[in-house]
Amino acid sequence: MLNKKKLTQQQLFLPIVCVLLVLAVNIVYDVVQGRDFYDFFKIGIENGLLSGRIISILNRGSEVAILSIGMTLVVSASAGTDISVGSVMSLSASFCVMLIAGFGVSSVSSPDEFAMPMVVGLLGALLMGVLCGAFNGTLVAYLNIQPMVATLILWSAGRAIGLLLCNNLIVYIRVPEFGLFGGYVGPIPTPIIIAAACILVVTVLLKKTALGMYIQSVGINKKASRIAGLNSQRIIFLCYVLCGLCAGIAGIVASSRITSADSNNIGLDMEMDAILAVALGGNSLAGGRFNLAGSIIGAYTIQAITTTMYNLGVPSAVSPVFKAVIVILIVAIQAPPLKAWFKRLSASKALAGKEVANG
């Protein structure tokens, strides 16, 4: 009884229940279709590569998972969202590809045609992400501009700058080496490894240093934290830089998947997915306390919904409606009034149980 109570009160309990519910839909569907109930969860090796729905979710959800790391920190520290991450992804990818292919070149098909070594392009993308993050961070932390307004600038300009860098073309780098970051290392999809590495690094950073506590403290009360001796502005700035860096990494993954820089489409609407991931993870968008693991689970929940739509074969015209319904359900389950109601329900049950025992 005590264990159960502890379990349900964990902050991660509801996000995990939600993702399991989404996955459960597939079990029901597969059974109705006369397939094995575990069909959705089968992981196999096909053509020497890992394959299966779960692998797909982990693989395709990587970009949003990476973005959600930075977004969680930003939300926590500044009580606002960075809506530029999708555009920054596109900008970083375009910059990376432009450096590698050379300006104005529309297609590269062998490493000999590279204008610069690939590593320069990759570092360039990360640097571009950091720069964009620093720009957002300066506006928010030092000029006290509302996060949404501040990041709105790059949200609209980022993609356009990316297009300029790529001379308004889709630039192709049809070279296997460049495709590595969106492809496979051995049998494992590289994006999964990259996302895992990002999660690991940030987790260690938050656990081993006091940064996590500082961020939460600034998010809860900026003034009090400053009086307590924290450099609130610098911490908020740092969160935005990290968020930009995450966007840069996600941009590399996204462009490597398609071995090209499609400025118009890379990361399109992904900022919304990242914000949703933070919210689905049970984090408050009003800042303060955060749970990184929740956001990551949230990110994969979003991808799980998408993959479920594919599995169910929902026609593409109506799938956004289905997605919306699922999201409403998940958010409603986690809404405070409903939570309180559940609590009251279990409390009265426990009380009734006690009375019976006493009587």
Next chain:
Amino acid sequence: MKKKLLALLLTLTMALSLAACGGGEDAAEEPAGDEGTTNEEAAGGETSGDLINIGFAQVGHESDWRAASTNSAYEVFSEENGYNLSFSDADNDQAVQIQAVRTFIQQGMDYIIIDPITATGWDAVLTECEDAGIPVFIIDRTVDDSDKYVSWVGSDFTTEGKACGEWLKAYAEAKGITEINALVIEGSTGASATIGRTEGFKEVADREGWTILDSQNGDFTEAGGQEVMESYCQSYDGQFNVVICQNDNEAYGAMTAMDAAGVTYGVDGDVIIVSFDSNKPAVQHVLEGNMNATFECNPMAAPFVDEVIKQLEAGETPEKEIYMEESWFAAEDIVSEITVNGEAMPVIHVTQEVLDARPY
């Protein structure tokens, strides 16, 4: 404090908008320069004879397809052909495009061509054109909220879809494939190209009793095609033998996904894969046998507009909707002709010469 903040914000906005304007000017300079030269030419032309002044408000220059459309206009509306072309590149900004059309009206163009960025918001400016007595042609994309134009010239997406179906039927018969289990990767939901190509193909599929296993949205992008195909490979493992991609980029993505899943495709593969649009890289894939066929979406509207202008000059009434001729390309020389809408159409066998001759 608040005032300071407001001042700062305003300064920033101003600086940014200035920067934005700067960027805009760069983009606008090119066409403006062209305009300058063409206007000079016009001055020279007027003395030498009657050139037809024509204004072209183009969408932008976002793809090779678009570039081909622009080049075709430059070629057809040249001075040798009796035209004086003023070109405007709106860089995908409808406000800029409408402004360009207004400028054309002020300059007293004889004809105006518009490739509308969006389908609505045109009635006012088209009414101005009508009041000024300037005939307007709409090309490629459509205008929904006004009919104050002479003709629309564009692609018949349903015919493209039907052609794809008819080719597949003939190809399957020649290859002795009796059962067709097709997967469709659609374009963006609601796009006219998506609707037409889906309908056209489905018509043939229903008639022939083919199975369309699934039809999902790939958003006309490579990433979308890849993700949808990855899912298809898991859902319909070993059950499908045809993949229809509604544009070239989706096909590139589908090919990488099938590579990863170990599915063979193309000329010697287990799966027949076709695409629409026929950009040069896609035709290259067909030549190499990675793709079985590709169905063109013709960007060269200018020659057709030229025809309509000639009709108008001759006092005839042109048709309101004009569909362009489009070509179908196949990797193998098996099917040489198909019948679509009761009309015989050739299927071009792709060779190096065919590829080299492609303008985009």
